[in-house]
Structures are given as C-alpha cells and as structure tokens.
Amino acid sequence: MTDNPLTKYFRKPAIYVSLPTKGKFNPEIDQTIIEEVGVMPMTAIDEITMRNPDALLNGEAMISLIESCVPSIKDARKLCNIDAEALYMAIQYATNGSNLTYTHTCKECENKNDFNIDIDFVLNKFPEINKVEPVVYENLTIHMRPPTLESVTRVALIQLEEQRIVNNVKNDITNDKDELELAKKFYKSFKRVAEYNVDLISETIDKIETPEGEVTDKKQIIEFLANVPTSVVTNMDKRVKDIAKKPEALNNFEFKCPECDHVQKVNIEINPANFS
Incomplete structure (x- = not known):
C-alpha cells in the first residue's frame, strides 16, 4: 500500500500533562510517559460524538474522545475518573486554546456576559492522588x-x-x-x-x-x-x-457583572457528562 503523503499533516500533541494519579492504578499505561502524556486536538468526528446526548450519558463519548486524542491511553474505560476529567480539560486546551468561554447571566440585572476560564488554572488545581488509605x-x-x-x-x-x-x-x-x-x-x-x-x-x-x-x-x-x-x-x-470528590476550586468561580458590578460565586460543571 502506498504511504499517504498527507500523513505529516495529521494532528500532533498540542499539550503534555501529568495525570493526577500518575497512572499508579493503571499499570497498563506506559509508565515511561506518565509524567508527560501527549494530548492532541479533537477531530471533526470527535466533536460530533460529544454532541450526542446518549453517547454522553452512557460514557461512550468520553471514552471515544480520550482514546482518539490521547493515543497512549489504550482503554479509557479503566482510567481513573479524575484522570479522565483532567484529560478532558487538556483536550479542550489542545482543541480551543487556553481559555474556555462561559456565558453567565447576572442574578441581579439578568444581563448575559461571556467570561474566560483559564484551563491552565483548572489543570493546576487537580490534586495528586498517590495513595488511598485502606x-x-x-x-x-x-x-x-x-x-x-x-x-x-x-x-x-x-x-x-x-x-x-x-x-x-x-x-x-x-x-x-x-x-x-x-x-x-x-x-x-x-x-x-x-x-x-x-x-x-x-x-x-x-x-x-x-x-x-x-x-x-x-x-x-x-x-x-x-x-x-x-x-x-x-x-x-x-x-x-x-x-x-474534586476540590471546590475546580468548579467554583467568581464572576463580576460589568453592568451592575454584582459579584456572584458560581459552581460550573465543566465536564459535559457531569461525571462527578
């Protein structure tokens, strides 16, 4: 079979992240890359899959997404959930850049405004899980x-x-x-x-x-x-x-309305399937 001359233009890892558990509970993951797991952007098929409510609900969308964008993860089903959540944020970063846009409706004046959530900030808030007390x-x-x-x-x-x-x-x-x-x-x-x-x-x-x-x-x-x-x-x-349980800092954000200056603390579930 002739090699595809377009192969060199295929997507490549855009960000490298460390798993919160360092793969301790997933011996099937190559431990030589565990400190720097390469994460690639979504494909068009990935984005369509993530819009399927049934696939989101039964977990197939997230499993498919991680296996597509993180080649070193061969079986995402066995992945610790907190690692999956961190990888989902890293995939968002690789696909759309470091900012995630959130539209917030002010509780006081009901104005809608877009705010940027720094994905780097969120990724750095994931805890390290090295041991679980028996x-x-x-x-x-x-x-x-x-x-x-x-x-x-x-x-x-x-x-x-x-x-x-x-x-x-x-x-x-x-x-x-x-x-x-x-x-x-x-x-x-x-x-x-x-x-x-x-x-x-x-x-x-x-x-x-x-x-x-x-x-x-x-x-x-x-x-x-x-x-x-x-x-x-x-x-x-x-x-x-x-x-x-995830740290509150992963989901709790403070927004100040530019119209009326009202400050509101909001809990946002960034994961589309609301797994936690």
Whole structure:
C-alpha cells in the first residue's frame, strides 16, 4: 500500500500533562510517559460524538474522545475518573486554546456576559492522588482505588434509574393503583439498584489482604460485600466518595457583572457528562 503523503499533516500533541494519579492504578499505561502524556486536538468526528446526548450519558463519548486524542491511553474505560476529567480539560486546551468561554447571566440585572476560564488554572488545581488509605475490618485490610471512568458513568445511570423508579411510583399512586403491587414493584426495583451499587463498590477494591493471603477475585469480593455488616460497606462507600470528590476550586468561580458590578460565586460543571 502506498504511504499517504498527507500523513505529516495529521494532528500532533498540542499539550503534555501529568495525570493526577500518575497512572499508579493503571499499570497498563506506559509508565515511561506518565509524567508527560501527549494530548492532541479533537477531530471533526470527535466533536460530533460529544454532541450526542446518549453517547454522553452512557460514557461512550468520553471514552471515544480520550482514546482518539490521547493515543497512549489504550482503554479509557479503566482510567481513573479524575484522570479522565483532567484529560478532558487538556483536550479542550489542545482543541480551543487556553481559555474556555462561559456565558453567565447576572442574578441581579439578568444581563448575559461571556467570561474566560483559564484551563491552565483548572489543570493546576487537580490534586495528586498517590495513595488511598485502606479500610480495615477485623483482620482484613481492604485496599481501595479511585473509581474508573466506566464505574462513575454507571453510578450516574443508576441515579437516573432511582429517580425513574420514584417518579413511576408517584404516578402509580396518583392513578390509585393497588398499594401491595406498588410496594412489590418498588422493592424489586430498588433491590436491583442496591445490587448494582454493591457491584460498583467491588470495582473500587483493588485487593483484600487476609491472614492466608490476598483475594482479588471479583466474584469472591462481591460475595464478601453481600455478607458483611452494612457499616463495612458504608465505610468503603464513603472512602470512595472522598477519593472521587474534586476540590471546590475546580468548579467554583467568581464572576463580576460589568453592568451592575454584582459579584456572584458560581459552581460550573465543566465536564459535559457531569461525571462527578
């Protein structure tokens, strides 16, 4: 096959960034480039994909975007979510430059104004995650890891499912349906959601150290989670949420209206799929 003479004009990395976790939880990433991960601009196909609501909701858009723009990331599903968020900001930088435009409506005078958000500033606010403190239960040491992009997306879908269940039950109550049947339906739906949640927590467990050795088998870990006191699972769930929580500085911005000088603090979710 003849080499394409246009190859030399293909996109190239426009920015190099360091992952917040330094790839510690993703051994499949080439550790020789972990301090400087090359990020390329979006293609036209990438931009179209990011406008697809269904693809955004199920995470496929973000997965596709990262694998397209960051060639060193071969499987974005396994990527720690906080690394994915940092890479998304870096992709914005590589594509559109260092400023992200945000249109703000003043709470006082209702005037709309465009403000620039410095992506460099946001990237520098991402915390370094070098270690996650394990959870201790009796003589077990449960080693946790930050949630992956895939698992955080699934959490968002579960939350939507929970809301759908509540709305359906409210509608059924309004329509005077049989209360016993409603209760059964409600229980069955939430039991399924609870099982999904346990499954998701299992994915944030790297390994469990026992006096006899290490356990890494996912089925065994899920069985363990289904048979320990709720306080143990709650403790792990809290640890995961603490890991996943981003610093307020990443999303909180202060805008001063040029029309009336009113200053307002605004929380902006820069990630289009609102993963965190």
